Amino acid sequence: xxxxxxxxxxxxxxxxxxxxxxxxxxxxxxxxxxxxxxxxxxxxxxxxxxxxxxxxxxxxxxxxxxxxxxxxxxxxxxxxxxxxxxxxxxxxxxxxxxxxxxxxxxxxxxxxxxxxxxxxxxxxxxxxxxxxxxxxxxxxxxxxxxxxxxxxxxxxxxxxxxxxxxxxxxxxxxxxxxxxxxxxxxxxxxxxxxxxxxxxxxxxxxxxxxxxxxxxxxxxxxxxxxxxxxxxxxxxxxxxxxxxxxxxxxxxxxxxxxxxxxxxxxxxxxxxxxxxxxxxxxxxxxxxxxxxxxxxxxxxxxxxxxxxxxxxxxxxxxxxxxxxxxxxxxxxxxxxxxxxxxxxxxxxxxxxxxxxxxxxxxxxxxxxxxxxxxxxxxxxxxxxxxxxxxxxxxxxxxxxxxxxxxxxxxxxxxxxxxxx
Numbered sequence: 001x002x003x004x005x006x007x008x009x010x011x012x013x014x015x016x017x018x019x020x021x022x023x024x025x026x027x028x029x030x031x032x033x034x035x036x037x038x039x040x041x042x043x044x045x046x047x048x049x050x051x052x053x054x055x056x057x058x059x060x061x062x063x064x065x066x067x068x069x070x071x072x073x074x075x076x077x078x079x080x081x082x083x084x085x086x087x088x089x090x091x092x093x094x095x096x097x098x099x100x101x102x103x104x105x106x107x108x109x110x111x112x113x114x115x116x117x118x119x120x121x122x123x124x125x126x127x128x129x130x131x132x133x134x135x136x137x138x139x140x141x142x143x144x145x146x147x148x149x150x151x152x153x154x155x156x157x158x159x160x161x162x163x164x165x166x167x168x169x170x171x172x173x174x175x176x177x178x179x180x181x182x183x184x185x186x187x188x189x190x191x192x193x194x195x196x197x198x199x200x201x202x203x204x205x206x207x208x209x210x211x212x213x214x215x216x217x218x219x220x221x222x223x224x225x226x227x228x229x230x231x232x233x234x235x236x237x238x239x240x241x242x243x244x245x246x247x248x249x250x251x252x253x254x255x256x257x258x259x260x261x262x263x264x265x266x267x268x269x270x271x272x273x274x275x276x277x278x279x280x281x282x283x284x285x286x287x288x289x290x291x292x293x294x295x296x297x298x299x300x301x302x303x304x305x306x307x308x309x310x311x312x313x314x315x316x317x318x319x320x321x322x323x324x325x326x327x328x329x330x331x332x333x334x335x336x337x338x339x340x341x342x343x344x345x346x347x348x349x350x351x352x353x354x355x356x357x358x359x360x361x362x363x364x365x366x367x368x369x370x371x372x373x374x375x376x377x378x379x380x381x382x383x384x385x386x387x388x389x390x391x392x393x394x395x396x397x398x399x400x401x402x403x404x405x406x407x408x409x410x411x412x413x414x415x416x417x418x419x420x
Contacts, residue, residue: 006036006037006038006108006109006414006418007037007038007039007040007105007106007107007108008032008037008038008039008040008107008108008109008110008111009039009040009041009042009101009102009105009107009109009110009111010025010028010029010039010040010041010042010043010110010111010113011042011043011098011110011111011112011113011115011124011128012025012041012042012043012112012113012114012115013043013044013045013059013060013061013114013115013120013121013124014043014044014045014046014060014061015041015043015045015046015047015048015053016043016045016046016047016048017047017294017295018261018262018293018294018295018309019235020144020199020327020330021113021114021144022295023295023330024144024199024330025111025113025142027199027200027201027202027403027406028111028142028406028410030202030403031403031406031407031410032410032414034407035407035410035411037414038052039052040052040053040054040101040105040107041053041054042054042056042059042097042098042101043055043056043059043060044056044057044058044059044060044061044062044063044121045060047295052105054097054100054101054104054105056094056097058090058093058094058123058124059094059097059121059124060121061120061121063121065086065090066090066120066121066122066123069083069086069087069090069122069123070120070122072157073119073122073156073157073158073161074119074152074153074155074156074157074158075155075157076155076157077155077156077157078157079157079158083157087122087123087126087161090123090127091123091126091127091130092127093123094123094124094127094128095127095130095131098127098128098131099131099134099135102131102135102137107137108137108138108418109137109138109139109140109414109417109418110128110132110137110138110139110140111139111140111142112128112139112140112141112142112173113142113144114142114143114144114145115128116128116129116141116143116165116166116167116168116173117141117142117143117144117145117146117147117166117167118144118145118146118147118149118150118153118166119147119153119158119161119162119166122158122161122165125161125165125166126161126164126165128165129164129165129168129170132168132170132172132173133170133172136172137172138172138173138174138417138418138420139170139172139173139174140173140174140175140176140413140414140417141167141168141173141174141175141176142176142197143167143175143176143177143178143182143186143194144178144327144328145182145327146166146167146182146185146186147162147166148185148189149182149325149327167186167190167192169190169191169192174195174413174416174417174420175192175193175194175195176194176195176196176197176413177194177195177196177197178196178197178198178199178327178328179196179198179327179328179349179352179353180196180349180352180353181348181349181352181353182194182327183196195409195413197406197409197410197413198328198353198400198401199328199329199330199333199401200333200401200402200403200405200406201333201334201336201337201397201401201402201403202337202402202403203337203394203397203398203401203402203403204398204402204403204404207310207313207314207337207338207339208310208314209314210314210315213297213305213307213311214307214311214314214315216305217305217307217311217315218315220292220304220305221259221287221289221292222287223257223259223287224255226255227255227256227257227285228252228253228255228256228257228317228318228380229257229259229315229316229317229318230245230248230249230256230257230258230259230316230317230318230319230320231259231261231312231313231316231318231319231320231340232245232258232259232260232261232319232320232321233261233262233309233312233313233319233321233331233334233335234260234261234262234321234323234331235262235263235264236260236262236263236264236271236272236275236288236290237264237271238271239323239324239325240322240323240324241322241323241324241345242260242275242322243274243275243278244320244322244345244367244368245258245320245322246258246275246278246279246282246284246286247282247368248320248322248343248368248372248373248376249284249285249320250282250283250284251368251373252373252376252377252380253377253380256284256285257285257286257287258279258284258285258286258287258320259286259287259289259312259316260286260287260288260289260290261289261290261293261309261312262290262293263290272288276288291306292304292305292306292307293306293307293308293309293311293312294306294307294308294309295308295309296308297311309334310338313334313335313338313340314338316340317380318340318341318342318343318376318379318380319331319335319340319341319342319343319344320342320343320344321335321342321343321344321345322343322344322345322364322368323344323345323347324345324347325347325348325349326347326349326350327349328349328353329347329349329350329354332344332350332354333397333401336359336390336393336394336396336397337394337397339390339391339393339394340390341362341379341386341389341390342361342362343361343362343363343364343372343375343376344361344362344363344364345363345364345365346361346363346364346365357396357400358392358396359392359393359396359397360389360392360393361393362375362376362379
């Protein structure tokens with residue numbers, strides 16, 4: 001059977017919006033499609049092709065039953081019998097539909113997108129683990145982050161579940177990680193070997209040019225032409241340390257505006273409320289613009305323009321990325337691809353896997369110092385300096401993080417997976 005007939009089933013809690021897992025999965029799909037593979041999707045939410053998708057609400061990380069279970073599972077070191085029973089029931093329910101997905105689309109292999117990595121939906125992870133064994137189907141477990149990397153999972157009444165399925169140790173599964181630290185930790189904690197495939201962008205094709213569609217973006221968002229647009233292209237979760245972007249804006253120039261393009265994540269609304277209060281305290285203009293940005297352009301229910309995330313980068317003067325920790329750093333690669341300058345925290349994975357390749361950034365560690373402020377002002381005032389920095393970064397990334405690199409790695413991985 002030639003590659004043209006190969007079929008791949010992707011499994012996730014959602015394939016929608018601009019979260020990192022969905023965005024990176026879309027890149028895998030694009031490359032795999034170009035290699036002749038047919039791709040199908042199982043999730044709790046999807047805005048991808050309906051005729052290739054199997055939707056199950058209980059697979060979503062934000063399903064009401066799943067959210068209730070997580071409160072009991074990750075609150076202390078025990079769980080109730082009621083929780084255990086509900087997990088068992090949901091697991092069996094999800095299993096039925098996973099088997100139906102396999103029967104309907106007949107994938108040759110599965111790709112588990114983070115659902116066997118971090119326990120956002122425990123019944124889904126348990127169900128998929130059992131289905132892999134029952135169907136004896138090969139699976140690539142694409143790990144974006146693990147439970148041991150998140151403080152919120154450090155106290156748990158789910159240790160047996162975590163050992164069983166996050167990640168599972170099965171002969172059918174080939175493990176993929178996105179950074180060297182995760183590769184080392186996975187081996188130390190579980191004895192599992194893995195393949196390192198970093199996140200990528202299509203650096204072989206130039207980014208789009210600004211067009212008429214975005215001419216009114218600043219006015220639509222309430223930004224004056226003389227104000228500097230600082231883009232914060234991340235979800236609103238505490239580890240992103242978005243408050244440091246506010247401090248940066250306040251210290252660079254009174255005419256700086258911070259635009260946050262994403263919505264709150266899966267950790268509640270308390271941090272967003274804190275940010276709003278902190279912005280008022282610093283007297284910094286901050287625009288929470290999640291309702292005006294999406295993966296693609298469109299219209300709101302009120303008929304207002306929805307801009308793409310690409311548009312946000314094209315209009316920005318400076319990108320802020322003060323995260324405390326990242327599995328890789330999609331926002332960094334996106335910034336480099338759209339040739340924008342970046343002020344960022346030199347988080348651990350960046351220092352070990354990315355920075356040694358020679359990227360030019362305005363970086364800081366625990367706090368924003370005066371050197372960072374001076375460099376940021378220079379970027380905003382010196383177009384030649386900005387162009388030299390962004391062009392250098394683009395060429396480095398094209399060499400290391402392009403679709404061409406991903407194509408080679410995935411072709412090799414699938415050859416092993418489908419023939420082992």
